[in-house]
Amino acid sequence: MPTHIAEHERHPVGDDDLLESLREGDRIRIERWTAPFDLVRRYLVTGAVEGGRNRAYEHNAIVNAMAQLKRWGVNAQVFGDQPEWAAGRAAVSELMERYHRGRGRPRH
Secondary structure (H helix, E strand, C coil): HHHHHHHHCCCCCCHHHHHHHHHHCCEEECCCCEEEEHHHHHHHCCCCCCCCCCCCCCHHHHHHHHHHHHHHHHCCCCCCCHHHHHHHHHHHHHHHHHHHHHCCCCCC
């Protein structure tokens, strides 16, 4: 139990009600894109995009945006940027801000 509590303290959860409102089955919709819900939630909580060995992720604008945000940050100026990539980063960045604003609020 102490290990589990320490893990929660290292990675506090944000506004899960917001995420649930964006959920469509096992996927999440962020503006016009969808991605695996669990992957997006794990990224928001821990910052981890990698799933480890033997795990492949669906390649789409959201997953690409998460990887780019992790690598270069929110205000990145990416050489050879694509409009779809920039729009994906903006959408995920906005979700990140809204999600993490929920941190510290009491859960009911």
